[in-house]
Amino acid sequence: MTPIQLHTYATPNGHKASIMLEETGLPYEVRLVDIERGDQHRPDFLALNPANKIPVIVDPDRGRTLVESGAILFYLAERSGVLLPGTAEARDTALQWVLFQAAHVGPTLGQIWTWKIFSPEKPPAVIARFEREAERLFRVLDGQLARGAHLAGEAYGVADVMTWPWIRIAGPTLGLDLAPYPHLRRWHEAVAARPAVQRGLAVPTGARP
Structure with a gap:
């Protein structure tokens, strides 16, 4: 099997793809996209993803290029048969929580990261708004996890890989x-x-965590 090319950087979104590849055991090779240096704006990377976002995977054996971490995780699960929901109902549940992360968890914590870490201006009202929303989202996740070991039920799967890298930075990086x-x-x-x-x-390797 030809290694899958993983174009990535050390961010929560990038770690979704690398964790999933490690979980599946699929062979892959890393192509560093240093977003702090602006590599995501290079013409060769924009040819892969015009939205200039990591991660991107290229699967030479199947002639497939995928962007958007949720789509990548489901593709890798299907490609490997690992962490793949076993029934249509389980797949629907996993997809629900994958989209919850993409629509709510990532954007909200990303805004906190922007305003608390990167922005020279740190408006208290803006930061407080997103911190309140983060608390709401944590309550939702906590309630779901009270019902089972993992987000889509008892089995560890794509929804957990999708969400965990953002929760990982909530405390040490974002102070939540x-x-x-x-x-x-x-x-x-x-x-x-x-x-x-x-x-x-x-x-x-070679990227800041």
Whole structure:
């Protein structure tokens, strides 16, 4: 099998793809896209993803190029047969939580990251608004995880890979408190202990975490 090309950087979105590749065992090679240096605006990268976002995967054996982390995770699950929901109902549930991350968790925590870490201006009202929304989202996730070990039920799967990298940065990077959410904390710690997750977090080398 020809290795899948993973175009990525050390961000929560990038780590979704590298963790999933480690979980599946599919062969892959890393193409570093240094977004702090502006590599995402290079013509060769824009030819892969005109939206200039990582991650991107290229599967030479199937002639496929995929962007958007949720689509990438489902493709890799189907390609490998690993972490793939076993029934139509389970797939629908997993898709629901994948889209919840894409529509709510990532954008909200991304705004907090922008305003608290990167922006020279740190307007308290703006930061407080997004922190309140983050707390709401954590309550939703905590409630779902009270019903089962993982987001889409008892089995670890694509929804967990999609969501965990953003929850990982909530405390140490963004200063958000997970203490009020025991089920979310339990899930976060369990996923963090997976060897494939730890390997995926080390990708790519040469990039800042």
